[in-house]
Amino acid sequence: MRSSPLRDRAARASQLLLHCLAGVVRPKSGEVVLDGRRIDTLAEAELTRLRRENFGVVFQFGELVPELTAVENVALPMLFNRHGRQEAMTAAAQWLARLEVSDCAEQRTGELSGGQRQRVAVARALVTGPRVVFADEPTGALDTLGGEQVMSALLDAARASRTAVVLVTHDNRVAAYADREIALRDGAVLAGVHR
Amino acid sequence: MSTAHVLLGFLAERPKHGYELKKEHDHRLAGAKPLAYGQVYATLQRLERDGLAEVAETQQEGGPERTLYAITDSGRAELEQWLNTVEPSAPYVASPLFARVAVAGKAADGYLLRQREAHLARMRELTAEKASGAPAQVLAADYALQHLDADLRWIETALARMKEDSNA
Numbered sequence: 036m037r038s039s040p041l042r043d044r045a046a047r048a049s050q051l052l053l054h055c056l057a058g059v060v061r062p063k064s065g066e067v068v069l070d071g072r073r074i075d076t077l078a079e080a081e082l083t084r085l086r087r088e089n090f091g092v093v094f095q096f097g098e099l100v101p102e103l104t105a106v107e108n109v110a111l112p113m114l115f116n117r118h119g120r121q122e123a124m125t126a127a128a129q130w131l132a133r134l135e136v137s138d139c140a141e142q143r144t145g146e147l148s149g150g151q152r153q154r155v156a157v158a159r160a161l162v163t164g165p166r167v168v169f170a171d172e173p174t175g176a177l178d179t180l181g182g183e184q185v186m187s188a189l190l191d192a193a194r195a196s197r198t199a200v201v202l203v204t205h206d207n208r209v210a211a212y213a214d215r216e217i218a219l220r221d222g223a224v225l226a227g228v229h230r
Numbered sequence: 231m232s233t234a235h236v237l238l239g240f241l242a243e244r245p246k247h248g249y250e251l252k253k254e255h256d257h258r259l260a261g262a263k264p265l266a267y268g269q270v271y272a273t274l275q276r277l278e279r280d281g282l283a284e285v286a287e288t289q290q291e292g293g294p295e296r297t298l299y300a301i302t303d304s305g306r307a308e309l310e311q312w313l314n315t316v317e318p319s320a321p322y323v324a325s326p327l328f329a330r331v332a333v334a335g336k337a338a339d340g341y342l343l344r345q346r347e348a349h350l351a352r353m354r355e356l357t358a359e360k361a362s363g364a365p366a367q368v369l370a371a372d373y374a375l376q377h378l379d380a381d382l383r384w385i386e387t388a389l390a391r392m393k394e395d396s397n398a
Contacts, residue, residue, distance in 0.1 A: 207382045211353035
């Protein structure tokens with residue numbers, strides 16, 4: 036697994052780049068390539084399918100669906116991918132257990148702590164077995180120890196399922212979890228450091 | 231940091247010999263430079279001379295002679311005082327990193343980027359060590375990580391100021 040944090044002092048450029056890589060925004064120039072296949076020129080329906088099957092996303096504030104319980108939130112991407120409800124709920128429960136938040140399964144997301152919410156968001160990002168997880172300041176709303184636990188949980192789970200992680204962060208201590216760094220300044224790549 | 235006070239602190243728990251003190255120092259102060267045996271024995275002799283520690287027992291069981299040291303009452307008083315002394319904030323801030331920037335000015339930007347990479351590489355190592363480290367090592371790695379992070383944030387600010395100055 037390789038993890039690359041994308042960094043910029045004014046987070047906007049790195050977020051835009053993340054959205055381009057995740058196939059949410061089409062770049063005005065340049066190419067986005069996944070496994071040797073150019074994806075930024077795909078038709079909308081195909082791109083949507085590719086995103087659903089290959090990508091997971093973790094946002095700074097979890098962005099869970101507040102009307103649903105934690106386990107239903109995690110099951111959601113499976114349902115979108117047309118798995119049966121039973122199968123989706125079983126997989127979701129297993130992922131909550133892996134991230135040590137089984138206790139929260141039946142709670143609505145508003146009742147969860149910030150750290151629990153991010154673990155549920157990590158479970159939701161990984162439940163479909165994606166090739167890549169995009170994480171946008173995944174620990175930005177947490178204190179130091181809470182952030183550390185979420186980073187370890189995210190990277191351990193991603194490593195075990197051989198999923199690459201692309202992180203956007205302005206926090207050097209979060210960036211230090213990654214194998215490789217691509218630093219952005221004023222919208223341009225400043226330095227790419229390989230391990 | 232005073233090695234004498236650290237060793238006194240370890241002796242306050244129970245009498246120990248030099249080898250044990252060295253091991254304990256290197257484990258509990260993970261991240262610090264390992265203590266040389268010569269320094270352990272020189273420090274113990276100084277503590278003994280000053281009446282802060284004393285020889286409790288000399289053991290010889292076939293092998294080399296081993297001296298067991300114990301803390302004295304005045305040693306305990308000295309330790310108590312050291313533990314409660316607030317470390318003065320340094321009146322001068324000097325580091326080789328800052329000195330290069332002070333000398334080179336705006337020409338330092340290339341150096342700063344390379345320094346930044348070196349610091350981040352070390353932060354990666356420390357972060358990886360933390361994942362499998364004992365509590366003492368995690369605490370030491372946190373201390374090192376946050377100091378490196380402070381340097382990195384200063385480097386980023388310095389680069390931004392240089393850019394601002396050259397745009398003005």
